Amino acid sequence: MPLIEDLERSGSWLFRWRSFLPVVIVPAALYVSYVDDNTPAFNDPRWLALCLGVGFLGQIIRAFTIAYVPKGTSGRNTTEGQVAMTLNSTGMYGYIRHPLYTGNFFMWLGILMLTGNWIFTTAISVTFWVYYTLIAMAEERFLRNKFGDTYLDWASGIPAFFPRTYQWKRPGVFFSFKNVLKREYNGAFAMVISYVAVHTMHSFREGMLSGLAWEDSILPTPLMQSLLTTSAIAFLVLRFLKKRTKVLDVEGREYT
Numbered sequence: 074m075p076l077i078e079d080l081e082r083s084g085s086w087l088f089r090w091r092s093f094l095p096v097v098i099v100p101a102a103l104y105v106s107y108v109d110d111n112t113p114a115f116n117d118p119r120w121l122a123l124c125l126g127v128g129f130l131g132q133i134i135r136a137f138t139i140a141y142v143p144k145g146t147s148g149r150n151t152t153e154g155q156v157a158m159t160l161n162s163t164g165m166y167g168y169i170r171h172p173l174y175t176g177n178f179f180m181w182l183g184i185l186m187l188t189g190n191w192i193f194t195t196a197i198s199v200t201f202w203v204y205y206t207l208i209a210m211a212e213e214r215f216l217r218n219k220f221g222d223t224y225l226d227w228a229s230g231i232p233a234f235f236p237r238t239y240q241w242k243r244p245g246v247f248f249s250f251k252n253v254l255k256r257e258y259n260g261a262f263a264m265v266i267s268y269v270a271v272h273t274m275h276s277f278r279e280g281m282l283s284g285l286a287w288e289d290s291i292l293p294t295p296l297m298q299s300l301l302t303t304s305a306i307a308f309l310v311l312r313f314l315k316k317r318t319k320v321l322d323v324e325g326r327e328y329t
């Protein structure tokens with residue numbers, strides 16, 4: 074089998090399991106946060122703001138992508154396989170071919186930065202891009218086969234992950250904040266939990282080194298408790314609205 078086809082086949086397999094990447098990253102980040110001796114001032118508000126800002130930049134990229142995604146486009150694929158009735162080429166897809174993966178990168182980069190270990194951050198970042206490049210290759214092969222020259226004409230002028238221009242191409246649909254809330258509340262809450270967990274592991278390590286009892290050391294700081302509580306309430310409310318009502322439904326948008 075030619076190498077390119079072998080890589081695309083690997084990407085197809087990884088595509089089915091792409092949602093489970095946090096299962097590997099978060100425990101590793103927690104371990105590094107506990108054993109690293111060169112952690113920056115994790116309680117410094119400026120450092121926390123930077124790490125959170127990088128993560129929320131990724132969430133904003135994902136939000137602007139999803140807000141303009143109509144039903145049946147290449148922007149909503151499932152774990153069972155590739156799905157696309159039409160090709161997305163405007164909105165964030167007018168800048169880059171894989172905006173959701175770029176958003177994912179910044180979300181995870183903020184968490185990696187919070188570990189304070191730059192070797193770990195760099196290694197996981199490189200692994201991330203290898204991982205998602207393989208997935209993107211499989212997706213692009215599917216889209217190329219399905220849309221032919223239409224896909225090639227669009228993709229030839231659009232970079233894969235980072236934009237060359239910021240000229241906005243107006244999408245054919247309106248910005249749907251409801252669609253963002255419905256599609257993104259799970260990921261946003263998972264990101265907050267990851268931040269709180271990594272920060273709490275730093276606190277736990279410092280507490281143990283200071284001679285505090287483990288039950289006192291393991292508690293999140295008041296700031297992290299507030300962030301977690303607010304996020305948990307938002308998660309529960311949005312989950313109820315999605316599962317029990319039609320408040321977040323938008324005609325012509327994805328409902329899954």
